Structure formats: structure tokens, C-alpha cells
Amino acid sequence: MRIDIITVLPDLLRSPFEGSIMKRAIQKGLVEVHFHNLRDYSSNKHKNVDDYQFGGGAGMVMMCEPIDLCISKLKEERKYDEVIYMTPDGETLKQKMANSMSMLQNIIILCGHYKGVDQRVRDMHITKEISIGDYVLSGGEIGAIVLCDALIRLIPGVLSDETSALTDSFQDNLLSHPIYTRPAEYKGLKVPDILLSGNFPEIEKWREQKAYEHTLNRRPDLLEE
Template sequence: MRIDIITVLPELLKSPFEASILKRAIDKGLVEVHLHNLRDYTDNSYNQVDDYQFGGGAGMVMMIEPIDKCISQLKSQRNYDEVIYMTPDGSTLNQKMANSLSLLENIIILCGHYKGVDQRVRDLLITKEISIGDYVLSGGELGAAVLCDTIIRLLPGVLNDETSALTDSFQDGLLAPPVYTRPAEYKGVKVPEILLSGNFGKIEQWREEKALERTEKLRPDLLQ
């Protein structure tokens, strides 16, 4: 998979891809992540990528021209399955969406800023709009990092145990069950006996019951 991220703050996005699972995936050649500074696609002497909005009002708007130039250049080199815009009013990211995106080959992610982008960008260039929650950030970079993490960890070979992602919360519409590790008893609190029994059939049944119990208590909306 190849992910191209268009941003005005590439330095803000570097660190997530220089550590942990994301770095390992890149080093193993399982994914390519390329950062593109939108200011490199401007023609003005100040590398300006935003301007006042027509009709007046507070907040600057990202101009269509540099965005179009950047996306057009990328598209001239390869085909892209999706051109994604990170925006608070997009479709809320969930596990089902992450699963679907992880099957793609090439994607572009555009990070919004200021008051957003010229609407013509959304109308003409964007194929999918994604939000990571009902709140506003100062830019789309952190949202893009979250999106990349959710996608990349699902790629075959990224996680040491490839079944791990399949048992995460939301994969089957439920929250994950409780998990335990050593010691078997700590300050008088013991690990449930069933997990120490070696009876994997009963252990799976227990996990299913606990996942449902947890979901009913913490996220009943998932069961509707």
C-alpha cells in the first residue's frame, strides 16, 4: 500500500511514522508513506496556500490551485483508489471503514486547515471525506495520523500475530473482552479461573459472554 499525505505542516506528521508499528511496517516494505508540503505547489513568493473567503467572514480558506496541482501531479504517476479529505463534517471513522480502506492499493489524504478548503476541492477532487470525531482540531494532520494507524495495523505482516487485529474492539460489532497477564494474583485480585483452565472452548465462550456484557454496559448503542 502507498499513502500520500498532503499537508502544510509535514514536520507535524513525521514522528508517528518514525516509531512503533508504523515504522516497522514501513521498514518491512509493507507500506509507503510520503508527505507532500502543499507550499511547494504555490506560485506566489510567500508560498501562500490560503486566502480570504468570498462574501466576508472570519477565517482563511485553503485555495484550490495548489491542492489541484499536487493531486494532479500524484495522479500522473499512478492510479489512486481514494482521495480522502480529513474534515470534522466528514463520515466518522470506524473499524468497518478502516477494514475497507486497508484493502486498497494507493490513497491520498488531504489535511485541512484554517476554515477549510475551497468547496470546489471537495466537489471536484475528493472522493471520500473522513472525520475522527465530533470536534474540531487546528488541522487535519493528527486526524490523518490516526487514520493511517487504523489502516496500517490491519495490513498482513504488520502485527506479529495477525489474528490480533481480528479480536480488537468493534471488529465483530462488540467491545473486546477483558484481558489479563502475569501474575495470576496481584494484591488479592485473581485472574478468572477459566483463563487458567486450558479449556480453549470454554475460554472462547467466556470471552464472547464478557464482550457482550461489556458492550451492553459501556456501549449499548452498538447493539441497536
């Protein structure tokens, strides 16, 4: 997978890709991540990429031209499966979406700032708009990192145990069951006997039941889906 991220703050993005699972994926050659500074595509001497909005109102708007020039240049070099805009009014990122998108080959992620981007950018180039939740951040970079992590960890070969991702919360519209590790007893709190029994069919039944109960208590809306 190749990911091209368009941003006015490339340095903010670099650190998460220089450690953890995402770094391992890049080192293995499973993922390429490229950062594109939008100011490099500005046509004015101050490298501005924003201006006042027509009709008045508070807040600046990211201009058409720098974004159009950057995306058009990338499109000349390769075909993209999706051109994504991180925005609060986009479709909420969920596990099913991440599962599907993890199979894409080339994507562009545009990080918004200020009041957002000129609507004409969305009309011309954007094929998918994604939100990571019902709240507003200072920019789209944090959302882009979240999206990249959610996708990259699902690519075969990234995780040491590929089956791990298949048992994560939300994969079956269920939250994860309780998990334990050594010691078997700590400060009077014991690991459930079933997990120590070695009876794996019964362990799986226990885990399924606990996952259902956990979801019912905390996120009953998932069961309705």
C-alpha cells in the first residue's frame, strides 16, 4: 500500500511512522508513506494556503489552487483508489470500513485546517470523506494518523500474529472479551478457572459469551447493527 498525505504540518506526522507497528510495516516494504507539504504548492511569496471565506464569517479557508496542484501532480504519477479528506462531517471510521480499505493499493489523504477546504476541492478530487468522531480537532493530521494505523495493522505480514487483528473489538460487531496474563492470582484476584482448564472449545464459548455481555452493557447499539 502507498499512502500520500497532504498537510501543512508534515513534521507533526512523522513521529508515529518512525516507531511502533507502522515503522515495521514500512521497513518490511509492505507500506510506503509520503508526506507532501501543501505550502510547496503555494503560488504567493508568503506561501499562504488559506484566505478569507466569501460571504464573511469567522475562520479562514484552505484555498483551491495549492491542493489542486498537489493532488493533480500525484494523479499524473499513478492511479489512486481513493482520495480521502479528513473532516468532521465525513463518514465515521469504523472497523468494517478499515477492513475494506486495507486492501487498497494507493490512497491520498488530505488533512484539513482552519474552517476546512474550499468546496471546489471536494467536488473536483475527493472520493471519500472520513471522520474519526463527533468532535473537532485543530487539523486533520491526527485523524490521518488514526486512519493509517487502523489500515496498516490489517495488511498481511504487518502483525506478528495475523489472526490477532481478526479477534479485535468490532470485528464481529462485538467488543473484546476480558483478557488475562500471569500470574494466575494477584492481590486476591484470580483468573477465571475456565481459562486455566486447557479446554479450548469451552474457553471459546466463554469468550464469546463474555464478549456479548460486555457489548450489551457498554455498546448495545453494536448489537442492533
